[in-house]
Structures are given as structure tokens and as C-alpha cells.
Amino acid sequence: MLAQRLRHRIAIQEWMITGQDPVTGAEVGEWVAYELSGKPLDNVPAEVLTGPGKEFIAADAKQAQTTARINIRWFPIDRIDLYRLRILWDGRVYNIVSAETDVTARREWRLRCEDGVNEG
Numbered sequence: 001m002l003a004q005r006l007r008h009r010i011a012i013q014e015w016m017i018t019g020q021d022p023v024t025g026a027e028v029g030e031w032v033a034y035e036l037s038g039k040p041l042d043n044v045p046a047e048v049l050t051g052p053g054k055e056f057i058a059a060d061a062k063q064a065q066t067t068a069r070i071n072i073r074w075f076p077i078d079r080i081d082l083y084r085l086r087i088l089w090d091g092r093v094y095n096i097v098s099a100e101t102d103v104t105a106r107r108e109w110r111l112r113c114e115d116g117v118n119e120g
Contacts (some may be wrong), residue, residue, distance in 0.1 A: 006045035010070065011088040034085055036075055047071040048089055068094055070111045074101065086112060 007011035017029040051067040071089060079099050087094040094113035102108050 002043075005047040005071070006073070008046050008048045008089060010044050010045060010046045010048065010072070012041040012085055014085050023114060024086070031086065034075075044072055046089070066115055067097075068113045070094065070110070070113055072109050074106055074108050082109075082111070086110070 012034045013031040015029055016032045017027050019028045020024065020026070021028050032036040033042040035041070047070070049069045049071075051069070061072045068089075070089070082096055082099040085096060092115045093114045095109050096113055100110045100112075102110070
């Protein structure tokens with residue numbers, strides 16, 4: 001991984017459940033910075049490569065969606081746990097669609113992400 005490519009700063013967040021709605025029974029929570037060994041990952045160096053966007057009709061409304069590939073330094077986390085996280089960059093919320101590692105599996109995470117239609 002070439003350090004000069006990591007010119008963007010991203011925040012990695014997870015959903016923290018804070019309680020339950022007494023009327024609907026739905027879980028109530030908020031997005032907070034994901035912590036790795038007690039250190040919040042809210043200013044992570046990354047390479048963000050955005051791709052083409054697309055528009056489509058959903059729920060009788062025009063929706064827009066873009067894709068991105070985000071490369072970050074490798075850190076120890078189970079690949080399944082990555083899918084419950086989200087990434088904030090440049091005022092946009094990206095959901096992680098797939099997570100790959102390099103050949104050695106110890107140098108970088110290559111995250112394929114989408115923004116646009118999401119819950120968070």
C-alpha cells in the first residue's frame with residue numbers, strides 16, 4: 001500500500017442500540033464511531049475512488065445511487081463484522097457491500113460501497 005494514496009479522511013461507524021421505543025417496540029439507537037482497541041476510527045486515512053452514479057425509480061420516486069471503492073490499511077476485524085458498519089466521507093454515507101483483502105491478507109482492506117438509498 002502506498003501511503004501517498006491515502007489522502008482522504010473517513011469515519012467508520014457502527015449502530016449502537018440505546019433502548020427500545022415503548023410504543024412500537026423498535027430498537028432505538030444512534031451511529032457512533034467504531035472503536036478498535038479503545039481508539040475511535042473517526043479520522044482514518046483512506047483512498048476513496050467513486051464510480052458512476054445511476055438513477056432508478058423506487059417507491060414511486062426517483063432515487064440516485066453511486067458506488068465507491070474505499071481502500072484502507074488492514075486492521076484485525078472479522079469480515080462479517082465489516083458489513084454492519086458504515087463509512088462517512090465528504091458528507092456522504094456509504095454502506096459496505098463487499099470487503100476484500102490484498103494477497104497477503106494483512107496489508108489493506110478493499111471495500112466496495114454504495115451510497116444513496118439507505119436507512120442510516
